[in-house]
Amino acid sequence: MQPDGAPIPLENDNRPPFDRFRAGKKTLSVTDLVSGVWCEQQFKYSLERGFKRPTPAMKKGTKLHKVLEEQVHTTVQVEISTKEDQWGLKLFNMCQGLLCLRHGGLTRELSVFGFFNGYFIQGSIDEISYTNPGTHVAAKAPPTVASGETSDSDSDGGVLLPIDLTSPSPPPSTPEHELTVYVSDTKTRSSQTVPRGSQLRATILQLMLYHHLLSGLHAGDVDFTKILENFDLDGSKNFSDNLLAQIASLDSEISLEELLEKNSLWGLWGILQRKLRETINTIGNTLAVSYRSQKYGDIMETKTFEYDEALLTKHLNHTLDWWQGKRPTVGVEIEEAWKCGKCEFEPTCTWRLAKIExxxxxxxxxxKTKRKRSESPRKQKKP
Incomplete structure (x- = not known):
C-alpha cells in the first residue's frame, strides 16, 4: 500500500500527463503541444525524466537565436519581489516588444498566451514584423556567433530594452492604415539540408498556434480574470516600489506618471491592450520559417504557408486528449522508423519493441500461410 504523500512509482503512475507533469505549473507551453508531433513516446520519456538533454546542435541553435534577439533589443536585469511583479514584468516586456515593432518594424521573442478548452497556453514568438514573408527575400547577412559564447541574460528576470527608439512611428515603409504583422520563426540546422514533408509538421503547427494566441490577444478575447484566478494573482495589488523604480528608469513610451496611475496588473493589462491596437491592425495569415546554417549563420531557405484554423483545432483537440489521459501514447509508425535511430531512448523504447514484436x-x-498453401494437395485435372 502506498503511504500518503509518498511519490508514485513511475511504472504505477496512471494519472493523466497534465496531472503528472504540468499541474504544478498550471500551464501548457506551445512546445508542449507540438513536441509530440515528432514522436509522442519520445516526448513522454523526456517528461518522465524531467528534462530533454540538449545536443551540441541545440546549444549552437540557442546561441544563434540569442544573437538574433540582441539585434533588436538588449536585456536589462530587474529584481522582482512578488508573483504580481513577475507577471507585471511579463506584461511590461510585451509592451516593450510592441514598441520595438512599432519603431523598428520587427520584434523578437514576444510573449503570447491564451486559453484553449480551459487550458492556459503560453509561448514566445520568435519574430513578428510588418514585412510579408511571402513577398520578401530574407537577407543573407550572417550573425556572428563566437565559439563557446554564453549569455548571462535571463528574459524571465529582465526588461527588454529596444536598441533604437529614434525611428519614426510606424516605420516609413509601413503606412498607418497598413499595420499588418506577420509571424515567423528561425530554425538552425547543423547540416546543409532543410526539413521536408512530415518533418515540417511540428513547425507549421507551432507557428499556427502562435498566430492563434496573438490573434486572441489582439482581438481582446483573452479573459484576464481567468489568468488571475489560474495563477492566484491579485490584479489590483500595487507593484513593489523596487520594480517601478527600475522599469521607470528605462526607455519606454510608458511614463512614470502612467505607471503610477496604472500601478497594478489590471492597469498594465489595459496599457497592453491599447498598445496592441496601436501597433497592429491585422495579423497576416502567411506564416514563415527560415532555416539558418549553424556553421555559417546564413539563411539557407525560407518556407511559407497559410494559417489553417481547422487544421490547428484538430491537432489541439487530439493533443489535449493525450494530456487529459483520454488516449494512449502513440509512437512513430513503421514508415517513420528512421526517427528511432536518432533517439536516445531507442534501446528500451516499449513502443519500438512492441512494433518489432x-x-x-x-x-x-x-x-505459416505460405507453408500451408505449399503443403495442400493439388487437384488433378480431368482428362
Missing part, C-alpha cells in the same frame, strides 16, 4: 508475428503468420 508485431512485425515478427506478422512475418511468422505470413510464413
Amino acid at each position: 508485431e512485425l515478427k508475428q506478422a512475418m511468422e503468420a505470413k510464413k
Whole structure:
C-alpha cells in the first residue's frame, strides 16, 4: 500500500500527463503541444525524466537565436519581489516588444498566451514584423556567433530594452492604415539540408498556434480574470516600489506618471491592450520559417504557408486528449522508423519493441500461410 504523500512509482503512475507533469505549473507551453508531433513516446520519456538533454546542435541553435534577439533589443536585469511583479514584468516586456515593432518594424521573442478548452497556453514568438514573408527575400547577412559564447541574460528576470527608439512611428515603409504583422520563426540546422514533408509538421503547427494566441490577444478575447484566478494573482495589488523604480528608469513610451496611475496588473493589462491596437491592425495569415546554417549563420531557405484554423483545432483537440489521459501514447509508425535511430531512448523504447514484436508475428503468420498453401494437395485435372 502506498503511504500518503509518498511519490508514485513511475511504472504505477496512471494519472493523466497534465496531472503528472504540468499541474504544478498550471500551464501548457506551445512546445508542449507540438513536441509530440515528432514522436509522442519520445516526448513522454523526456517528461518522465524531467528534462530533454540538449545536443551540441541545440546549444549552437540557442546561441544563434540569442544573437538574433540582441539585434533588436538588449536585456536589462530587474529584481522582482512578488508573483504580481513577475507577471507585471511579463506584461511590461510585451509592451516593450510592441514598441520595438512599432519603431523598428520587427520584434523578437514576444510573449503570447491564451486559453484553449480551459487550458492556459503560453509561448514566445520568435519574430513578428510588418514585412510579408511571402513577398520578401530574407537577407543573407550572417550573425556572428563566437565559439563557446554564453549569455548571462535571463528574459524571465529582465526588461527588454529596444536598441533604437529614434525611428519614426510606424516605420516609413509601413503606412498607418497598413499595420499588418506577420509571424515567423528561425530554425538552425547543423547540416546543409532543410526539413521536408512530415518533418515540417511540428513547425507549421507551432507557428499556427502562435498566430492563434496573438490573434486572441489582439482581438481582446483573452479573459484576464481567468489568468488571475489560474495563477492566484491579485490584479489590483500595487507593484513593489523596487520594480517601478527600475522599469521607470528605462526607455519606454510608458511614463512614470502612467505607471503610477496604472500601478497594478489590471492597469498594465489595459496599457497592453491599447498598445496592441496601436501597433497592429491585422495579423497576416502567411506564416514563415527560415532555416539558418549553424556553421555559417546564413539563411539557407525560407518556407511559407497559410494559417489553417481547422487544421490547428484538430491537432489541439487530439493533443489535449493525450494530456487529459483520454488516449494512449502513440509512437512513430513503421514508415517513420528512421526517427528511432536518432533517439536516445531507442534501446528500451516499449513502443519500438512492441512494433518489432508485431512485425515478427506478422512475418511468422505470413510464413505459416505460405507453408500451408505449399503443403495442400493439388487437384488433378480431368482428362
